Amino acid sequence: MSNQIKSIRRVVTGNDEKGRSCVLFDSAAPNVNPGAIRPGTCMTDVWVYHSCPAPIAGARDDGNLPFSFEPPAAGGHLRIVQSPGKPPDFDPAADKTAIPLHEPRQRHGGTWDKGGANAYSSPVHKSETVDYGIMLQGERVLLLDDGEHVMHPGDVVVQLGNWHGWTNPREGSLMAFVMMGARYED
Numbered sequence: 455m456s457n458q459i460k461s462i463r464r465v466v467t468g469n470d471e472k473g474r475s476c477v478l479f480d481s482a483a484p485n486v487n488p489g490a491i492r493p494g495t496c497m498t499d500v501w502v503y504h505s506c507p508a509p510i511a512g513a514r515d516d517g518n519l520p521f522s523f524e525p526p527a528a529g530g531h532l533r534i535v536q537s538p539g540k541p542p543d544f545d546p547a548a549d550k551t552a553i554p555l556h557e558p559r560q561r562h563g564g565t566w567d568k569g570g571a572n573a574y575s576s577p578v579h580k581s582e583t584v585d586y587g588i589m590l591q592g593e594r595v596l597l598l599d600d601g602e603h604v605m606h607p608g609d610v611v612v613q614l615g616n617w618h619g620w621t622n623p624r625e626g627s628l629m630a631f632v633m634m635g636a637r638y639e640d
Contacts, residue, residue, distance in 0.1 A: 457494075457538035457539060457626050459486070459488055459496045459536055460536060460628065461482040461483075462482065462483040462486075462498045462500065462534050463480075463481070463482060463483070464479060464480075464481065464482070464483040464500050464501075464517060465477060465479070465480045466478045466479040466480075466501070466515075466517065468510070468511075468512075468513060469511075478513050478515075479515060479517070483498045483499070483500050483517060483534070484515075484517065484518045485498060485499040485500075485517055485518050485519065485521065486498045487499070487521045490521055490523070491523060491576065491577075492551070492571060492573070492576060492577075493551050493573060494537070494538045494573055494574070495535065495536065495537045495538070495576070496535070496536040497521070497523075497533050497534070497535050497536075498533065498534045498536075499517060499519070499521065499531055499532070499533050500517050500531075500532040500533065500534060501516055501517045501531065501532045502516050502517065502519050502525070502526065502529065502530075502531040503516060503526070503529040503530055503531070504526040504528065504529040505526070505528045505529050506528065506529060506530075506634075508529065522563055523561075523563055523565055523581075524563045524564050524565055524581055524582075524583065524633070524635075525583060525633040525634055525635055526635060527582075527635040528635055529634070529635060530583075530632060530633055530634035530635060531632070531633055532630065532631070532632050533630070533631045533633065534590075534628065534629070534630055534631075535627075535628075535629045535630075535631060536626070536627070536628050537574075537594065537620065537622045537626060537627050537629075538574065538622060538626045539574070539592070539622045539623075539624060539625040539626040539627075540573075540574035540621075540622055540623050540624070544573070544574065546572055549572045549573050551571070551572065551573050552571065552572040552573070553569040553570070553571045553572075553577060554569055554570070555568055555569045555570045555578065556568060556569040564581060564582060565579050565580070565581040566579060566580045566581070566617075567579045568617070570619060571619075574621060574622050574623070575597075575619060575620065575621035575622075576619050576620040576621070577619060578597065578617055578618065578619040579617070579618070579619065580615055580616055580617045580618065581615065581633075582615055582635070582636055582637060582638055583613075583615060583633045583634060583635060583636050584612070584613070584614060584615070584633075584634045584636045585611075585612070585613040585631055585632070585633045585634075586610060586611075586612055586631065586632040587605075587610065587611040587612075587613065587629055587630070587631050588609075588610050588629060588630045588631075589605040589606060589607050589608065589609045589610075589627065589628075589629055590607060590627075590628045590629060590630055591607060591627065591628040592607070592622070592625050592626050592627035592628060593605065593606060593622070593624055593625050593627060594620055594621070594622055594627035594629060595620065595621045595622070595623060596611060596618060596619075596620060597618060597619040597620065597621060598616070598617070598618055599617060605627075605629075614636075615636060615638055
């Protein structure tokens with residue numbers, strides 16, 4: 455899989471003023487965020503909803519809102535994540551973007567972060583969300599306390615607010631994530 459950022463076509467349907475089904479938007483998703491969390495990783499928000507049930511009338515573009523890593527607390531979002539593969543000559547000691555593991559800290563927005571990131575790995579993090587991750591292309595490795603879990607096209611992960619990280623040790627990946635606001639139990 456190429457490490458080039460892939461344009462994500464977004465076809466949004468709805469109803470016209472006569473109640474007939476139609477296409478409201480058919481173009482590249484406008485909310486593209488290269489390097490939003492880590493250099494090299496691109497996050498494209500396809501659609502965001504602030505509450506459930508989500509309003510479905512009108513022609514507003516809820517896929518072109520300000521970027522936030524976390525979904526709305528009472529809603530969710532669909533995001534496509536593109537991550538580059540680690541080249542064979544990658545030297546972790548020379549990686550100026552590396553962040554070593556550290557004590558948990560809460561980021562602006564609510565996500566908890568323990569570091570451990572480099573140019574080809576996300577930080578170890580958790581958020582108060584239910585996340586459905588669907589592997590579309592390539593390969594990505596899910597890092598959990600119990601070990602590494604390789605994701606291939608067609609695989610789905612359901613994350614329930616747990617500590618995790620992602621890495622691309624062999625090739626790049628394209629994943630879809632539906633992230634929905636949730637709550638930790640007391």
